[in-house]
Amino acid sequence: MKWRGCLIALCALVLAGAMGLIYKFRELSGWRSTEIQQKEIVRRSQELMRSYLQGDVEQARECLQKNARLLEEGTVLEPIGRAQMLHLTYFQLYVLEKRVGNEDAAEAALIKARYWVLKKAELLGVNVEKAMQDIRDFTEERIFEYIDDIDRRHNNGKEPAYLRTLQNTVNVGQEQHGAAAPSLRPTR
Numbered sequence: 685m686k687w688r689g690c691l692i693a694l695c696a697l698v699l700a701g702a703m704g705l706i707y708k709f710r711e712l713s714g715w716r717s718t719e720i721q722q723k724e725i726v727r728r729s730q731e732l733m734r735s736y737l738q739g740d741v742e743q744a745r746e747c748l749q750k751n752a753r754l755l756e757e758g759t760v761l762e763p764i765g766r767a768q769m770l771h772l773t774y775f776q777l778y779v780l781e782k783r784v785g786n787e788d789a790a791e792a793a794l795i796k797a798r799y800w801v802l803k804k805a806e807l808l809g810v811n812v813e814k815a816m817q818d819i820r821d822f823t824e825e826r827i828f829e830y831i832d833d834i835d836r837r838h839n840n841g842k843e844p845a846y847l848r849t850l851q852n853t854v855n856v857g858q859e860q861h862g863a864a865a866p867s868l869r870p871t872r
Contacts, residue, residue, distance in 0.1 A: 718760050725758040729769060736776070736846075737839045741784055744846035748777040752796075764807045771800035772834065779831045782824070783850060798822075 729751055736747035755761070755770045774797035781790035798819050805815035822830075835844050 721760045722758075722762070725754060725761060728754055729758075733838065737835060737844045739844075739846060740849045741780070741846045744780055744844060745777070748773055748780065752777065764804055767800045767804035767807060771797050771804060774800060775827055775831050776835070779828055780846065782828075783847070794827075797827075 732747045732751040732754070736744045736751070739747060752770065752773050755766060755773060758766060761769075774793045778790050778793035778797055781787075781793055801819055801822070802815055805818065806812075810818075832843065836842065
């Protein structure tokens with residue numbers, strides 16, 4: 685009789701251990717699945733950024749818009765990294781739209797960029813006054829410098845192709861009308 689009780693207790697312990705292992709396996713496989721999703725989103729984002737750097741104005745705009753959607757929907761990403769990637773993408777879109785003279789699209793991108801700068805600061809525990817001052821300090825000129833620097837660093841020291849093609853288009857148009865080419869940098 686005693687051995688039956690021990691056997692039942694032993695079976696219960698084995699069953700509980702097996703259930704624990706199954707639970708742990710599911711937890712680990714869920715974590716692994718999330719990690720795979722994160723890596724895929726980052727890979728696709730990097731691919732879009734390479735295409736942005738190599739494309740003309742329309743291709744660059746499309747890549748930035750696709751990247752923004754990808755990252756906005758990428759809620760499995762680590763929140764601070766996601767906010768960093770989104771604010772950069774929206775700043776790049778802002779600069780592109782300013783350069784082509786699309787003021788409404790530029791303003792919309794700037795609002796979104798500032799939101800993600802604020803969100804990142806919030807996630808880092810920065811107080812709201814400091815975060816807002818940092819946002820105010822990011823003037824149009826500083827944003828252009830920031831994006832131009834980042835784009836060159838990610839493009840072997842060269843500016844994005846859209847900027848070169850835009851400059852060529854402006855120069856050709858100006859030659860046809862006998863005027864000087866405007867600067868593609870922000871006005872002060």
